[in-house]
Amino acid sequence: MRKSSKLFTILSAAMCVTALGAAPCYAEEVTINFWHHYSEQSAENETLNNVLIPEFEKENPDIKVNAVSHEWSDLHEKILISAKSETLPDVARLDSAWVPEFEKMGILVPLNQEMDDYQEVADGLLESAMSTAQIGQDTYGLALNTNTKILFYNVKAFEDAGLSAPTTMDEFIEDCKKLAGENENGQQIWGYDEPALAGWNLCPFIWSMGGSITNEDQTKATGYLNSAETVNAIQTLADLYKEGAITGWNSGDIPMTDGFGTGRYAMIMDGPWKISEMEGSYPDFEYATAPMPEGEGGSHSVLGGEDISMFNTANKDAAWKFMKFMTGEFAQEEMAKCSQIPVNKATLESDTVKNADFAPFIEAIKSAESRPTVSCWSEIDSELATAVSAVMNDEKSAQDAMDELVEKVDALLAEE
DSSP, X not given: OHHHHHHHHHHHHHHHHHHHTTSOOOXXXXXXXXXXXXXXXXXXXXXXXXXXXXXXHHHOTTEEEEEEEOOHXXXXXXXXXXXXXXXXXXXXXXXXXXXHHHHHTTOBOOHHHHOTTHHHHHHTBOHHHHGGGEETXXXXXXXXXXXXXXXXXXXXXXXXXXXXXXXXXXXXXXXHXXXXXXXXXXXXXXXXXXXXXXXXXXXXXHHHTTOOSSOTTSSOOTTTTTSHHHHHHHXXXXXXXXXTSEEOOSTTOOOHHHHHHTTSBSEEXXXXXXXXXXXXXXXXXXXXXXOOOBBTTBOOOBXXXXXXXXXXXXXXXXXXXXXXXXXXXXXXXXXXXXXXXXXXXXXXXXXXXXXXXXXXXXXXXXXXXXXXXXXXXXXXXXXXXXXXXXXXXXXXXXXXXXXXXXXXXXXXXHTO
């Protein structure tokens, strides 16, 4: 019996090597934990649990996936707590803005260093989306899904004013002024609405007008955040606000969707979720979309989205298989059916994507940029909003505000 048992073990190992190449053959079933923030009642969560995980487990019968849904803010806090108690999951779907913070904590795996086929996998994904997980020379996640913002405009308002969608920043500025004023009911209307003054809101204007937040290495703000181009972008928005052409970030301003749907805002800039919001709240409202208007720096919107990352306590072989599956063509197309914009290049060419509501966003994603991938970004973002608010309120000039801001940002970057 001992000889038979030994022979069985040897044959089993040989069969594993033959079937899986160099892949590990698990002596017993492996379970990996996957934390995410797909809403529990969402189509994405249903697809994950009823389509994707069963398919992955069918392809990998020795690996089981335990998927746990968290609310967005709860997931961030749960990871912080779990890092201290060393109870992290194997893999998680992370907001791309969290990756630098977790990398600085030393809890993420640098995939390009530890996964032999990393480059082959990365080459199949959008470069712009992959940039959200790159810190220095290393990459701490695979892009999972992406999004960006494009221009939504009121078709009737533009037709009545004899205008077409702005393609340049100069046209955008003039259209904001021409479309602002009063409607037939004596209500004030604005050419454009911007609901906040954070990086998500300001970066498209800064980049498209030739400015930047930091140098390419993300180590210095002086000479970049206070450059003539960046200052001009901030001052241009401030001038439009003073002229009553734009609004949106003040307490008491009309919420974006309501202001747009009722004709009070002629233009807005938002992501693909705005399509379903408008269908739900203002189904008869006629609007169209256009790319971010082009300035001296080109047309550059801002990247959002999620990455899938591996923690350093993971079963790395099993976790990597799951990460590759989730960014592969099958999983990406299934999630595209739930309005998740894929990052897999082959999937982007599929009929599912070409016929999707989010199709107008695809070209914008290719030229969109990531906000700085530094762990202190949230602090920088807050300081930026405060500085620009002072400009909008006519408390400081754009140049003075940015000159003061770069000192704070340089100090934060020095601690990275």
